[in-house]
Amino acid sequence: xxxxxxxxxxxxxxxxxxxxxxxxxxxxxxxxxxxxxxxxxxxxxxxxxxxxxxxxxxxxxxxxxxxxxxxxxxxxxxxxxxxxxxxxxxxxxxxxxxxxxxxxxxxxxxxxxxxxxxxxxxxxxxxxxxxxxxxxxxxxxxxxxxxxxxxxxxxxxxxxxxxxxxxxxxxxxxxxxxxxxxxxxxxxxxxxxxxxxxxxxxxxxxxxxxxxxxxxxxxxxxxxxxxxxxxxxxxxxxxxxxxxxxxxxxxxxxxxxxxxxxxxxxxxxxx
Amino acid sequence: xxxxxxxxxxxxxxxxxxxxxxxxxxxxxxxxxxxxxxxxxxxxxxxxxxxxxxxxxxxxxxxxxxxxxxxxxxxxxxxxxxxxxxxxxxxxxxxxxx
Numbered sequence: 001x002x003x004x005x006x007x008x009x010x011x012x013x014x015x016x017x018x019x020x021x022x023x024x025x026x027x028x029x030x031x032x033x034x035x036x037x038x039x040x041x042x043x044x045x046x047x048x049x050x051x052x053x054x055x056x057x058x059x060x061x062x063x064x065x066x067x068x069x070x071x072x073x074x075x076x077x078x079x080x081x082x083x084x085x086x087x088x089x090x091x092x093x094x095x096x097x098x099x100x101x102x103x104x105x106x107x108x109x110x111x112x113x114x115x116x117x118x119x120x121x122x123x124x125x126x127x128x129x130x131x132x133x134x135x136x137x138x139x140x141x142x143x144x145x146x147x148x149x150x151x152x153x154x155x156x157x158x159x160x161x162x163x164x165x166x167x168x169x170x171x172x173x174x175x176x177x178x179x180x181x182x183x184x185x186x187x188x189x190x191x192x193x194x195x196x197x198x199x200x201x202x203x204x205x206x207x208x209x210x211x212x213x214x215x216x217x218x219x220x221x222x223x224x225x226x227x228x229x230x231x232x233x234x235x236x237x238x239x240x241x242x243x244x245x246x247x248x249x250x251x252x253x254x255x256x257x258x259x260x261x262x263x264x265x266x267x268x269x270x271x
Numbered sequence: 272x273x274x275x276x277x278x279x280x281x282x283x284x285x286x287x288x289x290x291x292x293x294x295x296x297x298x299x300x301x302x303x304x305x306x307x308x309x310x311x312x313x314x315x316x317x318x319x320x321x322x323x324x325x326x327x328x329x330x331x332x333x334x335x336x337x338x339x340x341x342x343x344x345x346x347x348x349x350x351x352x353x354x355x356x357x358x359x360x361x362x363x364x365x366x367x368x369x
Contacts, residue, residue, distance in 0.1 A: 082359040204330035209363040223319040227297040
């Protein structure tokens, strides 16, 4: 019972960050379940992917989530992400675990550096007259209280990152938001909060093939721990949305960069 | 951020209920598993599995809601993207569980 409570608490933290930053939370849950609780890595990844779906469900269906998420952009990115997840499941057995970790850690470090370099860059078009294109949108910016628009740029790059995020999702048992959010925000012109919510929506689909795959391979064998983690994540997601509209975008970006750097160090040196 | 058709809005209301049912199944199953033993314990485990199964159906139904939205709005390209996602997920599930 203590283990379930512990996993539930970790789920609250993962869910908060998931809703705030568009991360699935697997990046925190997998090491906790694997290293701290001693679960086999495959079981930890299976539970983690289930919680990624929980975060995504909450963001997709809550009023706050629907306000920020760009459903059309999410749908377009879900196609390469789902294909990537399938590819990831197929190549799982052919890539050395250490190499997977190094690729993931190196990418996270690079993305952290880009986020810091573009800390004060705002992807918004002021006023209501700007053309936002087929995939762009309009939001009320909590930082300024004004309605702003944004246009999606470099879509092929976003599609490529979504595909890669799908692969990473299956290989590492994480949602892939750690790649999607910075890519959408730093390169594709999407505001931070929209990128986070859109990423959270995408991650549900990205994680789904992984969950089915891990279940079919017999790794989803601890339903009580999974249930505890999911309940924690659902509670945490609510808290995450409450926080995200009350902090400045700059703070969210710094938090994201710090987490990315921490993940990079973990994967490059401690695993 | 996007206009929502009546059918999609109803579907999303249903999905919110489904998500609530998921939480209820998981919570009840979890509490029961701590409190009961013997044959009844199987009921608790079954409730948890039911909750997890409901959880993974929500993203799929959400894509269906997006399809309905985009089709109703006449944005066929996005509607077909939704169909593509559903087909990919169906193919994965069949391939993995066969």
